[in-house]
Amino acid sequence: xxxxxxxxxxxxxxxxxxxxxxxxxxxxxxxxxxxxxxxxxxxxxxxxxxxxxxxxxxxxxxxxxxxxxxxxxxxxxxxxxxxxxxxxxxxxxxxxxxxxxxxxxxxxxxxxxxxxxxxxxxxxxxxxxxxxxxxxxxxxxxxxxxxxxxxxxxxxxxxxxxxxxxxxxxxxxxxxxxxxxxxxxxxxxxxxxxxxxxxxxxxxxxxxxxxxxxxxxxxxxxxxxxxxxxxxxxxxxxxxxxxxxxxxxxxxxxxxxxxxxxxxxxxxxxxxxxxxxxxxxxxxxxxxxxxxxxxxxxxxxxxxxxxxxxxxxx
Ligand code: RIB
Ligand code: CA
Numbered sequence: 001x002x003x004x005x006x007x008x009x010x011x012x013x014x015x016x017x018x019x020x021x022x023x024x025x026x027x028x029x030x031x032x033x034x035x036x037x038x039x040x041x042x043x044x045x046x047x048x049x050x051x052x053x054x055x056x057x058x059x060x061x062x063x064x065x066x067x068x069x070x071x072x073x074x075x076x077x078x079x080x081x082x083x084x085x086x087x088x089x090x091x092x093x094x095x096x097x098x099x100x101x102x103x104x105x106x107x108x109x110x111x112x113x114x115x116x117x118x119x120x121x122x123x124x125x126x127x128x129x130x131x132x133x134x135x136x137x138x139x140x141x142x143x144x145x146x147x148x149x150x151x152x153x154x155x156x157x158x159x160x161x162x163x164x165x166x167x168x169x170x171x172x173x174x175x176x177x178x179x180x181x182x183x184x185x186x187x188x189x190x191x192x193x194x195x196x197x198x199x200x201x202x203x204x205x206x207x208x209x210x211x212x213x214x215x216x217x218x219x220x221x222x223x224x225x226x227x228x229x230x231x232x233x234x235x236x237x238x239x240x241x242x243x244x245x246x247x248x249x250x251x252x253x254x255x256x257x258x259x260x261x262x263x264x265x266x267x268x269x270x271x272x273x274x275x276x277x278x279x280x281x282x283x284x285x286x287x288x289x290x291x292x293x294x295x296x297x298x299x300x301x302x303x304x305x306x307x308x309x310x311x312x313x314x
Pocket of ligand 1: 127
């Protein structure tokens with residue numbers, strides 16, 4: 001077996017973020033170096049606490065968790081309590097966190113880790129607004145060629161937006177940060193709504209997770225049953241889209257996904273389409289490719305993977 005892939009998850013937990021973190025913690029193919037938190041679904045004070053609660057749930061109080069940006073680069077914070085609940089992790093009753101919050105700022109951890117680790121050996125998986133990543137690139141441009149790849153959840157192509165008709169939440173919250181990350185010439189794998197909306201937490205799938213019977217699985221089932229209600233009401237679907245774990249699943253089983261290299265630009269001027277990811281899927285321009293955009297998923301295979309890995313946790 002090849003050595004574990006080194007990984008940093010940048011996150012705004014978030015029930016779907018929680019499953020992404022747990023999937024990474026349950027997978028020996030991955031070496032999770034640390035979790036950096038950012039304001040997004042809920043304010044930073046809650047996203048950092050939620051990340052620590054998730055580590056507690058997995059029995060990983062050793063996992064370094066860092067607090068990062070408490071607001072976007074250049075605009076006011078927009079949050080999503082209407083989707084994730086007041087705490088951002090509504091559903092299960094989780095105790096106050098034991099996993100400590102590291103003193104270092106998340107951006108400093110990102111920079112120092114990327115400078116210390118072998119160039120190209122670290123994957124960053126942002127599953128929230130891209131503020132921390134953009135701040136790290138601004139503060140230390142030398143780290144850009146040292147990042148192996150960025151596997152991010154964000155944006156939309158034919159699926160449109162979920163926070164405005166044009167924009168997906170993670171990009172919309174900090175479009176300036178997203179524009180700088182997509183312009184940084186770092187290999188990017190992008191999981192937009194087009195693929196995550198095919199990864200629905202149907203009743204059968206959620207029951208399979210609850211049926212594992214462990215404390216982690218029961219808590220995840222409670223999270224999903226809370227989280228999915230918003231999208232079920234909005235789209236009339238059975239279940240809600242399990243967005244963020246698609247990034248981790250890509251690292252474990254890229255064969256579950258399909259996509260193509262595209263040019264992706266971010267709208268940062270128009271109020272009407274602010275945060276829109278303009279994806280040249282049909283290559284009608286000669287703009288350079290800057291992201292592998294994923295459009296399809298084997299959703300049964302994805303949930304089999306998620307369920308099998310969650311069963312490995314306490
Ligand atoms: O639009 C979905 C994204 O926004 C997910 O990352 C979810 O956790 C929220 O952050
Ligand atoms: Ca998220």
